[in-house]
Amino acid sequence: MHALDVQQLRKTYGNGVEALKGVSMTVEEGDFFALLGPNGAGKSTLIGIVSSLVNATAGDVKVFGTSVMRERSRAMSYLGLVPQEINFNMFEKPLDIVVNQAGYYGIPRKQALERAEFYLRELQLWDKHDKPSRGLSGGMKRRLMIARAMVNEPRLLILDEPTAGVDIEIRRSMWELIRRINERGTTVILTTHYLEEAEELCRNIAIIDRGEIRENTTMKSLLSKLDVETFVLDLREPLKEAPRCQNMDISLRDENTLEVTLPRSKSVNALFASLDQSGINVLSMRNKANRLEELFLRLVEQGDDAPEGRS
Amino acid sequence: MNASVNWVGYCTIVRKEVSRIVRIWGQTVVPPAITMSLYFIIFGNLIGSRIGDMGGFDYMQFIVPGLVMMSVITNSYGNMVSSFFGAKYSHHIEELLISPLPNWIILAGYVTGALVRGMLVGGVVLAVSLFFSPIEIQHPWVTFSVLVLTAIVFAMAGMVNAIFAEKFDDIAIIPTFVLTPLTYLGGVFYSISLLPDFWRTVSQFNPILYMINGFRYGMLGVSDVPLSLTYVIIGAFGVGLFALCMYLLKTGKGMRS
Numbered sequence: 001m002h003a004l005d006v007q008q009l010r011k012t013y014g015n016g017v018e019a020l021k022g023v024s025m026t027v028e029e030g031d032f033f034a035l036l037g038p039n040g041a042g043k044s045t046l047i048g049i050v051s052s053l054v055n056a057t058a059g060d061v062k063v064f065g066t067s068v069m070r071e072r073s074r075a076m077s078y079l080g081l082v083p084q085e086i087n088f089n090m091f092e093k094p095l096d097i098v099v100n101q102a103g104y105y106g107i108p109r110k111q112a113l114e115r116a117e118f119y120l121r122e123l124q125l126w127d128k129h130d131k132p133s134r135g136l137s138g139g140m141k142r143r144l145m146i147a148r149a150m151v152n153e154p155r156l157l158i159l160d161e162p163t164a165g166v167d168i169e170i171r172r173s174m175w176e177l178i179r180r181i182n183e184r185g186t187t188v189i190l191t192t193h194y195l196e197e198a199e200e201l202c203r204n205i206a207i208i209d210r211g212e213i214r215e216n217t218t219m220k221s222l223l224s225k226l227d228v229e230t231f232v233l234d235l236r237e238p239l240k241e242a243p244r245c246q247n248m249d250i251s252l253r254d255e256n257t258l259e260v261t262l263p264r265s266k267s268v269n270a271l272f273a274s275l276d277q278s279g280i281n282v283l284s285m286r287n288k289a290n291r292l293e294e295l296f297l298r299l300v301e302q303g304d305d306a307p308e309g310r311s
Numbered sequence: 312m313n314a315s316v317n318w319v320g321y322c323t324i325v326r327k328e329v330s331r332i333v334r335i336w337g338q339t340v341v342p343p344a345i346t347m348s349l350y351f352i353i354f355g356n357l358i359g360s361r362i363g364d365m366g367g368f369d370y371m372q373f374i375v376p377g378l379v380m381m382s383v384i385t386n387s388y389g390n391m392v393s394s395f396f397g398a399k400y401s402h403h404i405e406e407l408l409i410s411p412l413p414n415w416i417i418l419a420g421y422v423t424g425a426l427v428r429g430m431l432v433g434g435v436v437l438a439v440s441l442f443f444s445p446i447e448i449q450h451p452w453v454t455f456s457v458l459v460l461t462a463i464v465f466a467m468a469g470m471v472n473a474i475f476a477e478k479f480d481d482i483a484i485i486p487t488f489v490l491t492p493l494t495y496l497g498g499v500f501y502s503i504s505l506l507p508d509f510w511r512t513v514s515q516f517n518p519i520l521y522m523i524n525g526f527r528y529g530m531l532g533v534s535d536v537p538l539s540l541t542y543v544i545i546g547a548f549g550v551g552l553f554a555l556c557m558y559l560l561k562t563g564k565g566m567r568s
Binding site: 013045048051052053054055072073074076077079081083085087088089090091096100101103104105106107108109148 | 326
């Protein structure tokens with residue numbers, strides 16, 4: 001059974017904006033799935049429809065075989081949502097927020113208190129459980145939303161940009177936590193702007209742009225489509241113009257920096273041999289972007305070139 | 312969903328609402344107690360002593376049911392509109408919207424919260440009135456039922472206001488320009504038998520008149536209107552507002568895109 005089955009989903013808002021144009025996709029049970037797309041691509045609308053916060057114009061969404069449109073209550077009982085924006089009552093205490101959420105899922109208070117303590121401890125928030133939540137830092141607020149979403153132990157957890165605006169240390173600890181949640185059997189769908197995050201965590205991926213799915217495949221097969229890689233080289237001596245090398249696209253970013261696009265079939269040694277022949281001394285080298293980012297940009301750029309360009 | 316999920320969900324909403332009332336007691340319970348004490352002192356004691364009898368009771372006794380009912384109406388309405396709009400405005404209503412709870416449980420939970428505040432404040436005002444006038448309740452069941460049903464009706468009206476409101480100003484418009492005038496003109500301070508024919512007829516279109524008089528009948532045994540009409544009007548508004556609230560929650564007006 002699919003954890004999520006989206007069929008021909010359409011959403012046109014009252015102002016005429018067509019946010020989803022017949023999106024179909026599935027997510028398998030137990031998967032760690034990335035949903036990627038630029039701003040305004042339709043990610044949040046899609047998640048909004050799955051979590052019943054947005055009414056679909058047409059199509060169907062099933063969570064573990066239960067239609068969100070026809071059996072909303074049952075479908076919602078399988079779901080946990082960590083939204084993009086902070087949406088808890090700032091005047092309540094973290095413990096109350098998590099316990100109340102458990103109550104909305106019919107979990108008796110005694111059990112709700114035990115679970116709330118477990119998840120608040122796991123998310124390193126227990127020492128703040130009795131303090132007003134408005135005093136929490138940005139990272140703590142995001143972790144509180146994860147604890148709240150986990151308290152009903154959902155079979156499907158949707159995280160809409162959960163690490164937006166948190167520092168790298170907290171982001172990495174949140175990755176570990178989400179990975180642990182997935183390992184316990186919860187299907188996870190993650191939307192993120194940090195493509196490195198998707199590449200690090202997710203096994204399958206869908207890329208959505210302008211309300212349409214551009215790619216829906218495994219992370220591995222998507223990355224294998226990448227046939228070139230771009231490197232940035234810092235030079236010891238300044239250059240006036242970029243050297244010419246066969247099968248390589250070299251450009252001068254500034255007089256001390258070269259940008260080289262290399263086919264994956266070509267060895268990096270060949271690049272250095274050519275540069276050596278031209279008398280160019282390289283101080284350091286790095287990837288221009290991570291692999292997924294390059295693919296993502298290419299897919300989105302392809303969309304920009306299509307006849308129905310972004311208006 | 313099964314009944315136990317709904318029951319736990321309902322209790323959770325009620326507990327949350329009651330916690331809120333207690334947490335901000337300085338805004339929820341104290342102001343009505345002070346305001347009503349002033350009404351009792353100024354209208355009941357200082358002015359009322361010069362007015363004489365009304366409806367066969369001294370003026371202070373006559374206005375006690377009206378002031379209790381006024382407190383219940385404004386507080387049940389106010390609790391719902393501020394709590395539900397606050398939840399909508401800061402988006403934590405989404406905690407409930409994505410939960411498996413059916414809409415009628417959400418409505419019942421919030422209405423119960425508003426009812427608790429209405430009854431709590433009504434009780435405080437009644438207790439304050441005892442300092443100024445002895446109270447003897449003539450028909451306890453009528454008193455209780457009219458009070459509870461009226462609080463439920465105004466709690467649902469508050470939810471409609473909260474759903475349509477887009478900014479904080481919008482939750483003050485109805486109480487200021489509709490609720491307060493209708494309450495003051497609904498016989499809190501006078502019997503409509505004192506009014507000229509035209510204004511007496513106009514007053515009969517004011518639904519709050521029937522609620523106040525039904526409650527006054529329960530407490531004092533006198534009323535300007537038949538008791539049956541009180542229940543019919545409360546019932547009609549109750550059914551209509553329940554249907555409207557359910558429709559608005561189902562469509563997600565102002566909450567679901």
